Amino acid sequence: MNDPTVLQESPSIDAIRAEMRARLSSLMPAFEIDIKAELAFEINRLKRQMNAVILGHNYMEPALYMSVPDYTGDSLELARISTQTGADIIVFCGVQFMAESAKILNPDKTVLIPSQKAGCSLAASITADDVRRLKTMYPGVPVVSYVNTYADVKAESDYCCTSSNAAKVVKHLQDEGFDQVIFLPDEYLARNTADEVGVEFLFPSQPRGHVAGDPENMKRVVIGWEGRCEVHDKFRLEDIEAVRKQFPDTVIVAHPECSPEIVAASDYSGSTKQMIEYVRTTQAPRYLLLTECSMGDNIAAENPEKEMLRLCSIRCPHMNEITLEDTLEGLQKIQYEVELDPDIVEKARQPIDRMLTIV
Numbered sequence: 092m093n094d095p096t097v098l099q100e101s102p103s104i105d106a107i108r109a110e111m112r113a114r115l116s117s118l119m120p121a122f123e124i125d126i127k128a129e130l131a132f133e134i135n136r137l138k139r140q141m142n143a144v145i146l147g148h149n150y151m152e153p154a155l156y157m158s159v160p161d162y163t164g165d166s167l168e169l170a171r172i173s174t175q176t177g178a179d180i181i182v183f184c185g186v187q188f189m190a191e192s193a194k195i196l197n198p199d200k201t202v203l204i205p206s207q208k209a210g211c212s213l214a215a216s217i218t219a220d221d222v223r224r225l226k227t228m229y230p231g232v233p234v235v236s237y238v239n240t241y242a243d244v245k246a247e248s249d250y251c252c253t254s255s256n257a258a259k260v261v262k263h264l265q266d267e268g269f270d271q272v273i274f275l276p277d278e279y280l281a282r283n284t285a286d287e288v289g290v291e292f293l294f295p296s297q298p299r300g301h302v303a304g305d306p307e308n309m310k311r312v313v314i315g316w317e318g319r320c321e322v323h324d325k326f327r328l329e330d331i332e333a334v335r336k337q338f339p340d341t342v343i344v345a346h347p348e349c350s351p352e353i354v355a356a357s358d359y360s361g362s363t364k365q366m367i368e369y370v371r372t373t374q375a376p377r378y379l380l381l382t383e384c385s386m387g388d389n390i391a392a393e394n395p396e397k398e399m400l401r402l403c404s405i406r407c408p409h410m411n412e413i414t415l416e417d418t419l420e421g422l423q424k425i426q427y428e429v430e431l432d433p434d435i436v437e438k439a440r441q442p443i444d445r446m447l448t449i450v
């Protein structure tokens with residue numbers, strides 16, 4: 092990774108066009124690549140002139156992903172990098188909760204998001220009032236919030252986590268003596284995490300006594316919430332069965348926001364960063380990635396020698412709102428600045444900092 096404190100020079104239009112043609116020709120026609128290259132050149136010129144840094148999530152569409160971000164990664168990597176850059180302006184090419192995290196970690200900087208429509212079904216599934224109600228139901232039980240939550244929900248939480256460190260955070264709390272942990276808002280990530288650490292899962296609406304099996308096991312519980320990622324919720328066991336039948340040597344890689352049944356039927360499960368690393372460092376005849384479509388495209392573009400199977404009707408509509416056109420307009424007008432109540436920023440920072448100290 093480049094040193095985040097040193098922003099790289101903007102490449103020439105010829106260099107951008109050549110690079111984009113080389114990497115995107117299997118995904119879009121040449122005339123479209125050339126239009127996007129012009130936009131990318133102008134964005135890169137402007138960001139250096141304005142001392143701005145662009146952070147691009149792994150789910151950005153390929154033309155944007157490979158042309159304008161100074162850094163790409165998952166939400167945890169980008170949050171970390173946001174604290175190290177010397178730029179005055181952070182442009183977050185991702186969804187709203189990610190841009191909010193950058194603002195929480197950099198309250199004195201201008202943080203822009205290219206589109207105000209880039210929400211998230213998971214983040215929208217829970218409110219700060221919901222968390223306060225849960226804390227009343229389970230006094231003293233620590234609250235772990237997935238980073239895919241809005242700032243006011245984080246402000247009510249004890250720890251944050253990502254899909255790559257969820258189990259570590261829950262284990263840390265168990266080591267601290269907490270048998271019960273509230274884990275919000277993704278039901279599937281909570282269930283997959285409970286499986287990984289070997290404890291039961293329940294919803295707040297279910298009485299404790301419902302848990303089957305060894306009564307000792309009931310002592311340790313992950314209490315979840317009924318939020319789901321509308322993208323990862325779409326994968327079905329039939330998809331896996333159909334692929335295994337046609338291509339039995341396919342290695343299937345699933346994101347932990349998929350259901351536990353999908354994760355169990357896959358060969359590997361990990362965060363976006365872990366999935367990228369897995370494909371990069373393993374040799375399989377072909378891979379099937381059960382995650383957001385553009386990430387599959389981006390991994391395919393970076394591993395042209397590896398065969399990727401696609402189930403590519405599954406694009407996140409929120410990530411899809413972030414385009415090169417909007418990114419350029421955002422820089423030109425310095426628009427869609429993330430603004431948060433300073434009190435929320437201060438409170439929301441604590442669970443993020445606690446997470447960063449244990450991972």
Ligand code: SF4
Pocket residue numbers: 186210211212213214239320321322323383407408409410
């Ligand atoms: S992929 Fe799922 S979790 Fe990620 S932003 Fe889209 S809806 Fe939210």
